[in-house]
Amino acid sequence: MMSNIKELLELAKKSLTVEDQKKIVKLEYEIMALERKSLELEKENLELKNRLNEKTQLKNNDIGYYAEDDPERIFCRVCFEQDKKRMTLTEIKNPNHSFSYYCYNCKNYFGEKPTLPKPKQRKDKPRYYFLNKH
Numbered sequence: 001m002m003s004n005i006k007e008l009l010e011l012a013k014k015s016l017t018v019e020d021q022k023k024i025v026k027l028e029y030e031i032m033a034l035e036r037k038s039l040e041l042e043k044e045n046l047e048l049k050n051r052l053n054e055k056t057q058l059k060n061n062d063i064g065y066y067a068e069d070d071p072e073r074i075f076c077r078v079c080f081e082q083d084k085k086r087m088t089l090t091e092i093k094n095p096n097h098s099f100s101y102y103c104y105n106c107k108n109y110f111g112e113k114p115t116l117p118k119p120k121q122r123k124d125k126p127r128y129y130f131l132n133k134h
Helices: 002-014 018-057 077-083
Strands: 058-060 064-067 070-076 090-093 099-102 109-111
Touching (some): 070 077
Antiparallel strands (some): 099 109
16 A cells, blocks of 8 residues: 555656645655554554463462463462562462472562571570780
8 A cells, every 4th residue: 555655656746846846745754754653553553462471371379370280380470470480389288288389580488487496596505716916
């Protein structure tokens, strides 16, 4: 379609005044700008379709996203939704035998936040070591 318009413009240039030819040149620039914009929109449309396909390929559970073929590998919901990163969550076994998950990228816990046991107190006296300065 655009090539037909360009051919018509070239034919019209031959029999027009200089002022009319300037208007036609201006129209040609506008046509090229529209073609560039059309290509940009097509590219953006393709990117959005790819993102949508990527999200639909993953399944969603209470913790995060996972692929159907690998349900044990859970991706962080926050990282995926904000940055489109597939960050694998680390499974943590809590002292009460439940599980929670941690993302090392965004530092979020999913599930129950684990309560770590208190460190054991030393029963013997602490030892001090001094370096001799000579």
